[in-house]
Amino acid sequence: MSMAATSHEMAAAPVPRAASLAAQVGAAERRHLWRMLALLAPSVLFTAFFFVVPLALFMFRSVDNPEVSGYLPQTAAVMQAWSGKGEPDEAAFAALAADLRAIRDTPALGLIGRRLNYALPGFRGLLTKTARRLPAADDGATKAAFLAIDEKWRDPAIWGVLHQQSGRLTSFYLLTALDLEKSPEGEIRRVAPEQRIFIDLYGRTLTVSLGVTALCLLIGYPVAAVMSRAGPRAASWMLMLVLVPFWTSLLVRSTAWVILLQNEGLVNKSLIALGLIDQPLALIFNRAGVFIAMVHVLLPYAILPIYSVMKGISGNHLRAAASLGAPPLRVFRTVYLPLTLPGLAAGGTLVFVLSVGFYVTPALVGGPGDQMIGYFIAYFTNSAVNWGLASALGALLLLVVAAIYLALGKLVGFDRLRVR
Amino acid sequence: MAAATHIPATERAVLIGSRIFTTLVFIFLIAPIFVVVPLSLTAGQLLVFPLPGLSLQWYREFFTSPLWTGALANSVFVALVTTVAATTLGTTAALGLHGARFRFKPILVALLVTPIAVPVVIIAVSAFYFFASINLVGTYLGLILAHIALALPFVVITVSATLQSFDPNLPRAAASLGASPLRTLRTVTLPIIAPGVASGAVFAFVTSFDELVIALFLTSPQQRTLPRQIFSGVSENISPTITAAAVVLLIVSVLLMLVMEWLRARSQRLRNPLETA
Known part of the structure; x- marks a missing residue:
């Protein structure tokens, strides 16, 4: 029935001029293309959202470095400005003391400790110990107070780690996965033989x-x-x-x-x-x-x-x-x-x-x-x-x-x- | 093989040698798989030959223990939902890819098939990382979504292959x-490509039903699937119930393989009706 109706319409329609026929064909093709794209859309969106997005987020994790800049913001700012050479000054110790006071009784202390421990084993313990014995307020002698808690705060390796990990992005994980590390001076070198796994x-x-x-x-x-x-x-x-x-x-x-x-x-x-x-x-x-x-x-x-x-x-x-x-x-x-x-x-x-x-x-x-x-x-x-x-x-x-x-x-x- | 008599001795030795070798390889391929069948029927407690006697006790254990029946039910449920969703999505995508020509098509094709090329452990860990942030870890929905992403490419590929031999003059x-386009799809296109769609569905089902690594990362004990239950058993202590479970998986695989071969033969017959007499 619909066939008869269609052929009747086609017979009754005036013969179109070439230009309008081309336009009609073009419009029909565009309609067809949109229809096909609509068929494709659900799968493409699904794959994008449940495959590409998770994969991209996970891959980004290899350079992502939210911990130091997030949990120790003042220290990160000072470390970014610091040259990385020699011993840091009083301002760096004061910034760290302020940051530690802010997160002392929160889970953040454990998280930042774990993150810094990846880079330098023992860092977590040092951080927890320091946070616990921190002087209540700044008196201009924070550096001395830190050194009194633990002599390790004099170690350039400690501050090298804080300096290197203070950025929003890090090469730390990729280097580690290649058995490489950055020296406190910022040079890339191989890790000690017993750590090359x-x-x-x-x-x-x-x-x-x-x-x-x-x-x-x-x-x-x-x-x-x-x-x-x-x-x-x-x-x-x-x-x-x-x-x-x-x-x-x-x-x-x-x-x-x-x-x-x-x-x-x-x-x-x-x-x-x-x-x-x-x-x-x-x-x-x-x-x-x-x-x-x-x-x-x-x-x-x-x-x-x-x-x-x-x-x-x-x-x-x-x-x-x-x-x-x-x-x-x-x-x-x-x-x-x-x-x-x-x-x-x-x-x-x-x-x-x-x-x-x-x-x-x-x-x-x-x-x-x-x-x-x-x-x-x-x-x-x-x-x-x-x-x-x-x-x-x-x-x-x-x-x-x-x-x-x-x-x-x-x-x-x-x-x-x-x-x- | 009338010419066989003219083949020189060395060549015949090579021929016989390669046949013996091939037989041994087929034994190596098949025997280990089916060795679980007699072991699952043992009347004893240990997985050793000779069997002390035959018994269905381990199947009784499998089909009555809530640990195993729950895992089986989870696997069937997740695989069925995955199959329906992946087949629907994949078939529409294949129709869209088949019907349109546009500049970015190769990119979309690559996007749709890439999940099969990525090692599944990376997909599993990525899904775990992402789903943890939107509270989908330890839910049926999370497992099903990840399985659909894994199964979708198989449907797209299988249905696309079928569409390639589809006569474009019919629609x-x-x-x-x-x-109308919808009526054409329903009454002309879909019936003709049905074997391809069914093959895609079989692929999707098997992909989900046998999948282990994603299940290891995304399920809590409540959603544990059959492969996950088997894996934790094998890593700890292999009881004969595990061989019964393995036989169940094996039967499903072989049945699906037979369905697949039947579909393949059928679609070939439809394509060249004169070829098979």
């Missing part, structure tokens, strides 16, 4: 991720080759065998490995029963367990892209090379391997990007020495409550992941990612 | 016959 952490994260990537490619490549050369029925069965672990929750798979790799677990019991070993092997809560479980979790991510590239390679190329007299190894090296390289690159990138961010699997099957950067982001958030450092580590991890995507992202394709 | 035909 983060470079080790990145080395470990990279070693594990690269090792897992290499193993996944080495194991996945021949498997994908066999799958791509199988008949359609066998291939679809094998694909199913890859998809089942791909779809099974990471937690279930990690749990299974915890059970299997224990000292009394199935793996050790079988090996002992077979007479291969006498004593159970240490397979869990160490690096071996992390490798076994991570390769198991990530192998499908390597096999699937390699398989999809191999499936598209025509056997004619290989037959042509062989008919020209190339021995099999040479056919593989000069024809097959270069043709499958895009699949290897995609699978390798995918596995690497996923493994650098791993948290759950190493937490369950690894020991204390096998935890990667993701674990420490969680640790500094939950246990140590050092947001700045958690954020700095997060920023570095995000930087690595983003750099890999910008460099190699076209190889991967977002639709293959499923991180759980 | 034009509907419009030329006088159907």
